[in-house]
Amino acid sequence: MSLSFNLIKTSEKSLRLGRLTLIKNHEQKVLDTPNCLAYTSRGCVPHLTPDNLSSIPLNGAIIVTLEHFIDVQPPPSTQFPYGIHKFLNFEEYIVFIDVHDPGNLKPKSNNTDKHVSVYTVHGVRQPDIFASLADNITDEAPSVKRVKRSVDRTLRWLDDAINHIKESTQVFGVLTGHKNQEERIRSAQETAKRNVAGFVLNGKCLGSTSRECIDILKSSINHLPSNKPRLAYGLGTPEDILLGVSEGIDLFDTSYALEMTNAGNAFVFSLDIKDDIDSFNRQQIISLWDVNYRNDVRPLLAGCQCYSCKNHTRAYVHHLLNTHEMLATSQFIPLHGIFQEY
Amino acid sequence: MRSALTWKVIANCSTTKAKVGILTLPHGPVNTPVFMPVGTQGTLKGLTTKQLEELGCQIMLNNTYHLGLKPGQELIENFGGSHKFQNWNRNLLTDSGGFQMVSLLKLARITEEGVEFQSPHDGSTMLLTPEHSMSLQNSIGADIIMQLDDVVSSLTTGPRVEEAMYRSIRWLDRCINAHKKPESQNLFAIIQGGLNMDLRRKCIEEMVKRDTPGYAIGGLSGGEEKDIFWRIVTFCTDQLPKNKPIYCMGVGYAEDLVVCSALGVDMYDCVFPTRTARFGNALTPKGSLNLKSTKFAQDFEPIEKGCSCLTCKTYTRAYIHMHATRETVGCHLITIHNVSYQLRLMDNIRKAIINDEFPPFVQNFFKELFGGKNNYPTWAVNALKSVNIELLP
Numbered sequence: 222m223s224l225s226f227n228l229i230k231t232s233e234k235s236l237r238l239g240r241l242t243l244i245k246n247h248e249q250k251v252l253d254t255p256n257c258l259a260y261t262s263r264g265c266v267p268h269l270t271p272d273n274l275s276s277i278p279l280n281g282a283i284i285v286t287l288e289h290f291i292d293v294q295p296p297p298s299t300q301f302p303y304g305i306h307k308f309l310n311f312e313e314y315i316v317f318i319d320v321h322d323p324g325n326l327k328p329k330s331n332n333t334d335k336h337v338s339v340y341t342v343h344g345v346r347q348p349d350i351f352a353s354l355a356d357n358i359t360d361e362a363p364s365v366k367r368v369k370r371s372v373d374r375t376l377r378w379l380d381d382a383i384n385h386i387k388e389s390t391q392v393f394g395v396l397t398g399h400k401n402q403e404e405r406i407r408s409a410q411e412t413a414k415r416n417v418a419g420f421v422l423n424g425k426c427l428g429s430t431s432r433e434c435i436d437i438l439k440s441s442i443n444h445l446p447s448n449k450p451r452l453a454y455g456l457g458t459p460e461d462i463l464l465g466v467s468e469g470i471d472l473f474d475t476s477y478a479l480e481m482t483n484a485g486n487a488f489v490f491s492l493d494i495k496d497d498i499d500s501f502n503r504q505q506i507i508s509l510w511d512v513n514y515r516n517d518v519r520p521l522l523a524g525c526q527c528y529s530c531k532n533h534t535r536a537y538v539h540h541l542l543n544t545h546e547m548l549a550t551s552q553f554i555p556l557h558g559i560f561q562e563y
Numbered sequence: 564m565r566s567a568l569t570w571k572v573i574a575n576c577s578t579t580k581a582k583v584g585i586l587t588l589p590h591g592p593v594n595t596p597v598f599m600p601v602g603t604q605g606t607l608k609g610l611t612t613k614q615l616e617e618l619g620c621q622i623m624l625n626n627t628y629h630l631g632l633k634p635g636q637e638l639i640e641n642f643g644g645s646h647k648f649q650n651w652n653r654n655l656l657t658d659s660g661g662f663q664m665v666s667l668l669k670l671a672r673i674t675e676e677g678v679e680f681q682s683p684h685d686g687s688t689m690l691l692t693p694e695h696s697m698s699l700q701n702s703i704g705a706d707i708i709m710q711l712d713d714v715v716s717s718l719t720t721g722p723r724v725e726e727a728m729y730r731s732i733r734w735l736d737r738c739i740n741a742h743k744k745p746e747s748q749n750l751f752a753i754i755q756g757g758l759n760m761d762l763r764r765k766c767i768e769e770m771v772k773r774d775t776p777g778y779a780i781g782g783l784s785g786g787e788e789k790d791i792f793w794r795i796v797t798f799c800t801d802q803l804p805k806n807k808p809i810y811c812m813g814v815g816y817a818e819d820l821v822v823c824s825a826l827g828v829d830m831y832d833c834v835f836p837t838r839t840a841r842f843g844n845a846l847t848p849k850g851s852l853n854l855k856s857t858k859f860a861q862d863f864e865p866i867e868k869g870c871s872c873l874t875c876k877t878y879t880r881a882y883i884h885m886h887a888t889r890e891t892v893g894c895h896l897i898t899i900h901n902v903s904y905q906l907r908l909m910d911n912i913r914k915a916i917i918n919d920e921f922p923p924f925v926q927n928f929f930k931e932l933f934g935g936k937n938n939y940p941t942w943a944v945n946a947l948k949s950v951n952i953e954l955l956p
Contacts, residue, residue: 263885265892270899272614290885293860297881299828300861310877470819516638528611532650534641537605544604551891552611 222246224350224391224418226450226471235442235469241282241450243315243349245389250315250349254450254471255462257562258284259315260324260479264298264309266559267299267479268551271310276528277560282315284474285348286322304349314544317393319352319421323454324476348390351450352421353382355395359426368399372408376415383416391418393452396441400427407439409444420445422470424455431461435468442469459490459505462562478558482550485542487521488561509554514539521553527560529553565745566776567706569790570808576591576921579950580800580827583916586808588706589747590646590654592619594613595808595829596912598820598905599656600837604629605649609895609901612651618872618902619910622654622706624832628663631699632683644704655705656832658812659696659738659753673713675730691735701743704729710738711777712753717785717792723758730863731781732769739773751810753781758791760798767802777808780781780828784813793822797949800827817846817908821928822946824912825921836905840897843887846904846929852880854897859884872903 222245230238239254258280259266265272266283285305290296301308305316355378356371363371375397382392394412398405412420422441428434436452445451450471456462456476465473481488486506507514509521520530521538529538533553541549567589574583580866584595600607600615601624607615609914615623623884634648642648643726645655664671664678672679677692700708711734713727735752742750752770756762769780780799783792796811802810807826808829816835823831836846847867852859854866867885874883874896886893915924925947933939936956944954 264882265886265890268891268895270614270873270892270895272617272873273611293857293885295861297860297885301863301879301881308882310882392727410787514633516641518642527904528613532611532613534648536634536638537648537650539604540604540648544629544633546606547606547609547891548606549609551609551895 222349222389222391226419226448228447231447234467236482237447237469237471239450239471241471250313252280252282252315252472255466255473256280256282256471257473257475258452259280259559260474260476261285261289261309262322262479263289264305266555268482268547268555269559270552273552277556278563279314280563281313282317282472283309283311284323284383285309285316285318287318287320288322293296314405315350317350317352317452319349320354321357322476323423323425323474324479324492327426340438350391350393351382351386351418352393352395352417353379355397355421355423357395357397357423358399359423361426363399365401365404368397368401368548371397372404372411373401375408379412379415379417391545393417393419393421393547395421395423396555397423398441400437402440405440406444409441413444413446413449417449419450419452422451422453427455431456431458431464435463435464438465438470439468452462454541459488473556475559475562478562481506482554482558484508485554487538487554487557489522489524490561509535509549510542511539521557522561525560526555527557529557564739564750564774564776566749567745567747568749568776568808570777570806572805574667574917574919576916577919578922579825579925579947579952580797581824581912581916581921581950582827582829584808584829586829588622588749590652590706591621593654594818594913595955596824596909597622597830598815599624599830599832600902600905601626602649602832603834604633605645607898608841609891609898612649614899615651615902616653618899620653622656622658622904623651624658625703625705626663627657627660627703628667630657630703631660633729633746636699637703640702643887644702646704655702655703656707656709657700657705657709659709659711659742660691660699661696661711662714664691673730677711693734694741697738697741697743701748703743705951707747707749707751707777708742708774709751710735710753712755712781714782715755715757717757717782717787719757724755724759724764727782728755728757728762728766732766735770735773735775739775749776751775751777751779753779753812754799754803755782756797756920757782758787760795763795763798764802767799771804774888775807776829777810778803778809779812781812784812784833789940790945792853793826793942793946793949796823796828797826797946815905816944817905818929818932818940820905820908821912821925822943824916825925825947825950826953836901837898840901841888842895843893843897845883845897846901848928850932854880854883854887854893856872856884866897866900867904870900870903870907872900874900874903905916922952925952930955 308458453470512536517535696711714728810830862880
């Protein structure tokens with residue numbers, strides 16, 4: 222198996238167009254970047270059945286969380302004879318795996334060296350790419366000592382992972398360092414020395430605004446080689462994604478679309494952006510719970526080509542939310558939301 | 564009275580009372596015997612109308628009581644009815660709203676005027692009359708609408724049953740008078756009379772005089788003895804005219820559908836297949852599988868071998884086990900399979916009748932579902948015997 226990343230076009234700023242190519246068993250899967258990895262929960266894109274999923278141009282990559290698979294031992298996916306792609310009905314997709322849920326980072330700052338036990342890619346069988354285990358700090362203001370330890374530990378785990386991983390799986394190194402610039406740089410430089418196929422930047426719990434978060438991540442990005450892809454967690458709003466792209470991030474996950482869906486919110490932003498990104502502050506979402514949509518015969522977003530917008534009104538979605546019918550949050554809004562993210 | 568349907572029987576079973584018909588309604592044809600899935604609040608929980616169409620569903624239920632509360636009559640009227648509101652271009656049937664009042668609301672009180680109940684919104688006293696039910700159903704715009712009937716529990720005995728039966732006839736007259744759209748909506752009468760054949764006979768005599776486009780058998784599936792249930796059903800199908808479709812309300816278990824079809828029923832509805840799906844239960848010809856059970860954790864077969872539904876074509880039982888009752892996708896996938904199972908069962912019933920192979924079909928169906936003679940429910944054995952089918956050992 223081989224994974225290659227080619228930059229097709231770069232700008233003087235940090236903007237970049239790239240292509241990730243995976244060749245496995247003589248089959249080629251391609252992912253053009255910048256792009257999103259579709260977020261999954263227990264191996265399904267939340268709420269969407271495969272027919273509906275296929276109506277969204279997902280572009281071919283999903284992110285699977287190991288945590289979701291290990292509550293049953295042995296995890297069924299490890300016993301299934303034909304591998305994780307077929308088990309999850311994602312045969313056409315590049316399957317990226319992380320131990321932790323990128324959309325739901327629970328406090329794990331009390332990590333110890335014992336966490337190495339989760340290392341073996343245990344719950345799923347033969348993903349294409351996996352993120353090494355990271356000692357993510359979720360405290361607001363950790364001590365410098367704690368940050369240093371997390372960088373050291375994450376690097377040690379990465380080395381272990383590289384030593385133990387099967388040839389058929391590629392490893393992305395996770396960058397840590399919290400808000401400490403020196404440690405972020407050390408983490409980036411040290412990770413870049415290792416045999417990794419790409420990098421994961423976790424923007425969750427860093428900074429209260431998109432700009433603040435990106436600025437922190439930037440101190441890592443500046444010390445990464447340009448020829449490997451960079452995946453960011455926690456950058457989900459349209460504004461986040463635009464800022465991330467402008468700073469050279471190639472891949473994002475769609476957990477934000479799920480978060481919005483579960484809240485009954487639909488994206489209504491327009492991608493016709495002529496303004497400066499920092500002033501991108503037009504209305505981005507509407508809440509379908511709002512009683513003002515009770516009589517609204519318009520689609521969620523005029524002109525949108527997703528199934529929900531082509532077939533249904535805001536009033537109907539409001540009715541479904543109002544009557545606690547799962548069709549709303551479980552098909553229409555995610556169909557629209559994920560569609561919009563792409 | 565005026566009718567907005569045509570009903571043509573295209574095949575009769577030479578052994579039983581089973582028949583195949585084509586019921587043509589304003590939103591297209593319906594092949595009978597038909598099972599109608601229930602989309603209570605203007606949605607079959609979790610499925611898109613496109614998915615329902617792809618499953619071959621020709622008619623779905625909506626509940627008047629629920630739609631009347633939310634989104635409310637005025638809004639649904641403004642949208643041009645429930646078909647447009649939910650973007651469903653095939654047929655709909657609505658109930659009268661009366662059953663929900665009695666079953667969901669403890670404080671309902673029935674008078675000659677209508678069903679009195681406390682509003683779940685503000686606790687104020689409200690009254691559902693036959694006229695109000697017709698007005699709501701005319702706004703919702705379903706292809707088949709049901710009269711408001713005086714529903715009593717099938718376990719009730721004594722004069723209350725008779726009173727309810729006669730009142731249902733009086734309310735039918737009021738419904739006929741109040742019905743504003745007989746040219747596009749078919750009003751069905753509902754036969755009442757509890758478990759008493761005489762009352763049922765009287766009710767049928769009176770209601771048939773009103774000549775509604777179809778007839779429903781009401782007041783059953785409420786916990787009565789199954790051996791009495793089937794006798795009432797077969798009595799009603801004998802008494803009712805042959806040129807009208809017969810709808811047995813609230814029936815949806817597979818064995819009930821097969822037996823009642825043998826007794827001459829044409830239409831059914833029930834929340835069971837879709838509700839049980841949300842609890843993680845998948846229906847198969849060998850019975851129900853509780854996919855939450857850990858015994859499916861490593862089971863890499865589809866729910867039902869040979870089933871052509873999206874779920875069975877795509878996923879294993881182990882995958883669905885991971886999601887059942889945890890992810891909405893688990894609900895959707897099992898709901899898709901269960902609706903597919905019900906509709907396929909009806910399709911197989913129709914094919915067997917058309918080929919005049921219905922008795923062996925029934926025998927094989929029971930053998931596969933129950934395993935053999937010792938497990939057959941007595942009521943089903945008796946019911947089938949009454950229409951000349953002996954089950955296999």
